[in-house]
């Protein structure tokens with residue numbers, strides 16, 4: 001297990017690594033049912049459910065990983081929530097764009113998610129990771145890792161947004177907890193790079209933070225109805 005722990009959103013961090021106590025905003029994007037909520041839930045709470053409950057709107061959880069504090073946003077993949085989801089993109093430093101390796105449509109829609117993200121994040125040079133989930137269902141695979149890396153490699157728009165094709169285009173299983181920690185360790189590493197490069201990180205204007213004492217994590221929910 002990593003040295004992850006849930007912390008209040010605006011403090012924490014070692015404070016000895018060039019402003020490393022700044023918060024990095026990370027957003028999970030992708031089609032409905034690809035496993036965004038499951039990935040975060042497994043990472044933060046070590047909980048996985050086979051039942052599908054669509055995310056409505058979005059919410060965030062804050063966690064400390066090594067020298068970084070990640071504010072991890074989960075958003076709705078269902079198309080009817082697209083307009084509300086987009087409002088959460090603003091200020092995101094890192095987007096984890098998720099597809100389901102057993103569903104080629106979710107892979108073909110990556111471009112749409114990335115374009116929408118770039119139009120709405122208002123960050124000059126965000127980082128993007130592409131993550132194929134459901135690696136436990138290898139027999140039903142419709143998308144290969146090679147295809148995903150070729151997509152990242154051949155897409156000019158992504159050339160300065162994906163730092164390293166091999167580390168930033170990966171496959172995981174939320175269900176079997178395969179490489180979920182590796183994913184967030186990499187996110188933390190990318191975040192640290194950004195902090196050290198002194199790029200503009202988000203300012204959390206107008207966000208109230210509510211402490212949920214029951215699980216010692218911090219979250220705020222935004223629902224559309």
Ligand SMILES: Nc1nc2c(ncn2[C@@H]2O[C@H](COP(=O)(O)OP(=O)(O)OP(=O)(O)O)[C@@H](O)[C@H]2O)c(=O)[nH]1
Pocket residue numbers: 030031032033034035036037038039049050051052053054055056075076077078133134135136137172173174175176
């Ligand atoms: N086999 C398998 N099933 C998974 C995995 N991750 C998620 N699922 C299942 O896929 C379904 C959808 O997962 P969610 O995490 O709710 O998907 P989501 O992307 O958050 O969906 P929206 O909230 O609608 O955008 C659920 O039934 C999960 O149990 C995985 O790694 N392997």
Ligand SMILES: [Mg+2]
Pocket residue numbers: 036037038053054055074075076077
């Ligand atoms: Mg969800």
